[in-house]
Amino acid sequence: MTAPTVWIPVALSSEIEAGASAGAVVDGKEVVVWRDTSGKAHAWEDRCPHRGMRMSFGFVRGDHIACLYHGWQYDTAGQCQYIPAHPDLDVPQTIKVMTYATKEANGVIWSTLSEEVPDEAIPGETDQVTALRSLYIDCPAAFVREALETASLPGFSASEEGTDFAALSDTVWTLTTGEDRLFIGVQRVNPSQTALHVMIAGPQATYAGAGQAHFSTWLETLRRSLEDGAPEKAASAPMTTAEVA
Amino acid sequence: MAAITLYDYELDEHCYRVRLLLTMLGLEWAPHAIDMVPGEEEKQPPMLALNPLGRLPVMRDGDLVLHGTEALLAYLARAYDGANTWLPKDAADFGRVMMWLNFSTLDLQPASQARVQALFGTTGVDAPLKEASRNAFRIMDDHMTKRGYEHGEWFVGEHVTLADLALFPSFALSRDFGIDHDEFPALRRWIRRFRNLENFTTMPGIPDYH
Ligand code: FES
Numbered sequence: 001m002t003a004p005t006v007w008i009p010v011a012l013s014s015e016i017e018a019g020a021s022a023g024a025v026v027d028g029k030e031v032v033v034w035r036d037t038s039g040k041a042h043a044w045e046d047r048c049p050h051r052g053m054r055m056s057f058g059f060v061r062g063d064h065i066a067c068l069y070h071g072w073q074y075d076t077a078g079q080c081q082y083i084p085a086h087p088d089l090d091v092p093q094t095i096k097v098m099t100y101a102t103k104e105a106n107g108v109i110w111s112t113l114s115e116e117v118p119d120e121a122i123p124g125e126t127d128q129v130t131a132l133r134s135l136y137i138d139c140p141a142a143f144v145r146e147a148l149e150t151a152s153l154p155g156f157s158a159s160e161e162g163t164d165f166a167a168l169s170d171t172v173w174t175l176t177t178g179e180d181r182l183f184i185g186v187q188r189v190n191p192s193q194t195a196l197h198v199m200i201a202g203p204q205a206t207y208a209g210a211g212q213a214h215f216s217t218w219l220e221t222l223r224r225s226l227e228d229g230a231p232e233k234a235a236s237a238p239m240t241t242a243e244v245a
Numbered sequence: 246m247a248a249i250t251l252y253d254y255e256l257d258e259h260c261y262r263v264r265l266l267l268t269m270l271g272l273e274w275a276p277h278a279i280d281m282v283p284g285e286e287e288k289q290p291p292m293l294a295l296n297p298l299g300r301l302p303v304m305r306d307g308d309l310v311l312h313g314t315e316a317l318l319a320y321l322a323r324a325y326d327g328a329n330t331w332l333p334k335d336a337a338d339f340g341r342v343m344m345w346l347n348f349s350t351l352d353l354q355p356a357s358q359a360r361v362q363a364l365f366g367t368t369g370v371d372a373p374l375k376e377a378s379r380n381a382f383r384i385m386d387d388h389m390t391k392r393g394y395e396h397g398e399w400f401v402g403e404h405v406t407l408a409d410l411a412l413f414p415s416f417a418l419s420r421d422f423g424i425d426h427d428e429f430p431a432l433r434r435w436i437r438r439f440r441n442l443e444n445f446t447t448m449p450g451i452p453d454y455h
Contacts, residue, residue: 015430020437023427056427057420059454068452133390136428195428212394220387 005118007103007110008171009185009197010043014131016109021065023056025189026113031100032056033109036063036076043111044078045098055097107131107199108185123168124183130200130207132182135219139226141186141194145173147226148184153177156214157206174201182215249274252292252303254281256364258357258414259314260302261448265410266318269444270325282365315346318407330404341401345408349415352381356415359422370422382416382429389431398438405442413439417451 010024011033021034023046030046032055046054048067057068064073064081072095073082080095101112105122107129112118137144145167153163153175160178167173173184185197200207200215251267253260253276267274279301280286288299296303296312303312306324311317322332333339355377359370388400400408416432419425426433439445447453 012430015434017434017437020433022430022433023425025427057452059452066454134430209394213391216387216390216394 005112005114005116006120006169006171007112007118007122009108009187009195010111011109012131012134012197012199013041013104013107013109015134016041019060021056021058021060023054024187024195026111027188028190029113030054030056031111031113032058032065033111034060034065036060036065038063040076041102041104041109042076043100043102043109043113045100047097048072049080049095049097106183106185106201108197110185120169123172124174124201126183126201128201128203129183130202130204130212132198132200132212133216133219135196135198135223136189137194137196137223137226138192139194140192141188144186144194144196144226147222148173148175151175151222153180153182154214154218155180156211180215248272248306250277250305251275252277252279252287252295252301252305254279254287254301256449257281257301258360258418258448261414262314262411263302263304263317263321264448265413265446266321266331266407268446269410269442270321270331271444272321272325314411315350318346318411322407331407331410333402333404333406335402338402338406342406342408345400346411348381348384349408349411352384353378353412353415356381356419356422356424360418363422375423378415378419378422379424382419382424382432385412385416386429386431389435393431393434398435405439409435409439414448414451421450 008026010026010031011022016022016033016035018035018039019037021032024031024033031043032046033041033043035041044055046056048055050067050070050072053067053069055065055067058066063076066073071084072080074097075081078097078099080091083089083091101115101117103110105125110122149165151163151165155177157179162177164176165173171186173186175182175184181201183199183201187195187197189195198219200211249267249272251263251274253264279292281301286292287301293299295310298312300312302314302317303310304317311320319332326332332342355374359374359378362370399405400412413436417436
């Protein structure tokens with residue numbers, strides 16, 4: 001049985017600076033997300049072919065990522081190019097990290113965890129986005145979705161009533177209140193943990209600063225009530241001005 | 246002989262905080278190695294004469310002997326940082342730095358205990374300690390996420406302060422006790438920034454990238 005290939009969000013673009021690397025877990029599988037110094041993002045299996053240590057503990061030098069343990073260096077195709085213990089060795093082509101299809105859209109880094117590229121584009125693409133944050137929640141994705149379906153997102157642009165939830169795909173949700181829309185990439189970490197990579201679908205001129213803080217505070221409250229096992233609290237409790245500020 | 250002596254154990258994160266500041270301030274100092282594990286030398290009479298609590302770090306600067314990480318950091322900043330950036334003069338920023346120093350002592354204590362269990366214990370890390378550490382890191386990550394919205398790069402104000410220095414080791418060493426950095430994107434960016442500061446120095450568990 002093979003599931004259809006889908007784009008899965010693994011980080012916000014702004015969270016992975018040029019020359020940085022980080023780990024991410026999707027359905028229990030470890031992924032290293034890194035950005036070379038030319039600015040291109042990569043998502044690979046998080047395992048060094050040498051002894052299987054996590055590549056995400058390593059560091060980026062130019063267009064290579066080096067494993068922390070014995071310093072083996074891999075180029076942007078995952079090919080090992082340099083082994084410090086054998087500096088003169090012409091490294092065999094077979095020493096290669098498993099690389100995955102990777103792309104950036106809507107301020108989010110996406111991967112398929114395979115070399116395959118899905119037929120479907122990432123839904124809900126807009127040109128105007130403002131980075132918000134990634135939110136890691138100790139709850140299953142289905143539980144988070146249930147809460148969001150009835151959530152009341154306080155508007156920033158105007159105090160509109162009523163929030164619409166939409167699932168554009170399995171990994172893309174939106175929450176809309178009046179003019180304001182959150183674009184949410186859903187990463188299922190494991191059966192009990194979910195990461196939401198959240199962008200504001202709107203221009204930075206409108207949302208940078210106060211708007212970001214407004215929605216970030218709401219997300220913190222959401223996470224707290226979800227983890228307390230009471231999603232209805234986040235959904236129905238109106239936020240006080242103090243909480244928003 | 247250097248003017249400042251730090252009674253020091255290399256694997257101790259509290260000693261590391263003081264080493265970091267001594268080095269980053271560019272001071273002349275010398276470590277006096279104390280065999281903390283397994284020797285418990287800090288609990289023997291010669292060291293008890295310097296600190297009756299039997300803990301490290303302890304520091305001597307001329308005739309002055311001080312113990313306790315916060316005190317050492319605050320003293321060094323006041324005595325040797327003429328620019329007053331590590332410990333700001335401004336009352337509000339001073340208050341904020343003290344708040345995070347307090348946090349590093351109280352709320353990051355579980356992280357410090359968890360690491361000691363992981364490194365020197367035989368039964369693994371107690372789950373409640375790990376949970377409390379993770380909660381503290383979340384609070385730090387939420388703070389730095391919001392700082393990012395106002396283009397703040399450090400925990401307090403425009404410059405790196407003792408707040409960053411005191412918080413840095415616990416997070417940088419968290420893999421020692423099984424907490425990964427995946428969930429804390431704002432802290433990841435912040436420790437990269439901290440590592441790039443002039444005269445930054447590592448300790449075992451905080452890799453030197455070369
Ligand atoms: S495990 Fe990666 S270089 Fe040895």
